[in-house]
Amino acid sequence: MATSRTDPLTLEVVELIGTVVARYYEEYEQAAAQHSLTGAQARVLGLLSLDPLPMRRIAQKLKCEPSNITGIVDRLEARGLVERRPDPDDRRVKLAVPTDEGQDTARRLRESLDFAREPLGELTEVERTLLRDLLRRMLGEDTP
Amino acid sequence: MATSRTDPLTLEVVELIGTVVARYYEEYEQAAAQHSLTGAQARVLGLLSLDPLPMRRIAQKLKCEPSNITGIVDRLEARGLVERRPDPDDRRVKLAVPTDEGQDTARRLRESLDFAREPLGELTEVERTLLRDLLRRMLGEDTP
DNA sequence: TATTGTTATACTCTATAACTATA
DNA sequence: TATAGTTATAGAGTATAACAATA
The missing domain is CATH 1.10.10.10 (Winged helix-like DNA-binding domain superfamily/Winged helix DNA-binding domain)
Structure with a gap:
């Protein structure tokens, strides 16, 4: 069970996600x-x-x-x-x-809806793969 | 300059971001x-x-x-x-x-606003750092 | 009796345009 | 005259409750 975190790293990620949203x-x-x-x-x-x-x-x-x-x-x-x-x-x-x-x-x-794709162009393929896997885990999807 | 991408990886990341939003x-x-x-x-x-x-x-x-x-x-x-x-x-x-x-x-x-923090609990500190850096780069923020 | 879609109502958010009081 | 805030208006989204048609 995950407990809520209030460390600076987590808070920064939360804020970044808020910006994306x-x-x-x-x-x-x-x-x-x-x-x-x-x-x-x-x-x-x-x-x-x-x-x-x-x-x-x-x-x-x-x-x-x-x-x-x-x-x-x-x-x-x-x-x-x-x-x-x-x-x-x-x-x-x-x-x-x-x-x-x-x-x-x-x-x-x-x-x-280029707006959603375009910023991803800043990332390499390896980075996009990494981001995909992190988001999948965050969202609790099945990642075989 | 980033060009829009329509490869499956990018489209999946876009969809994941849509889900997060x-x-x-x-x-x-x-x-x-x-x-x-x-x-x-x-x-x-x-x-x-x-x-x-x-x-x-x-x-x-x-x-x-x-x-x-x-x-x-x-x-x-x-x-x-x-x-x-x-x-x-x-x-x-x-x-x-x-x-x-x-x-x-x-x-x-x-x-x-635990909802935003709680899913991050699924990630290790290393992963959260990784996610932070990827989001920063995506959003084009200055990352010294 | 239960369910599907609709209507009626009330509230909030939104943009536009006109107004007021300051500057 | 230009700017800050407001008012007036109209359209859209939202929840609630009541309703007709169908199951």
């Missing part, structure tokens, strides 16, 4: 805005571009209330980026599916 | 909510607890419009966590200063 988040919003999307709309569209989902599942993924998703998908649908399709197996369920244009917007959005 | 952000909101604060209120209070600032400077730090700060500080002031003080040197300026209770709330908020 702030920069990443801010630039994600900017990238979304370049496509006239809010951050929430971009996150939902990006999610659906990987896999169409029922409204309720979107809320679970985004960790918010299902009622919020109604409005976000409404606005994406009004823009022609997403459409609701009835689920033949359960008529209560509506699947949110990206249109072709929505799929294209999601792809361009992903490509414009 | 999502987890950090989400848990920051939760920590704020435990003190009945919104994320924005917690960020402003945390900022002021380090150094009282004029309204305009807060907006610059948070990268938002000054008019938004009025409302956020209004709500912090209504809760007795912050007060506005006139700047004797320039009577147009109002300094936002944490009250004793605000200072105390900011401290407890910082302490409850």
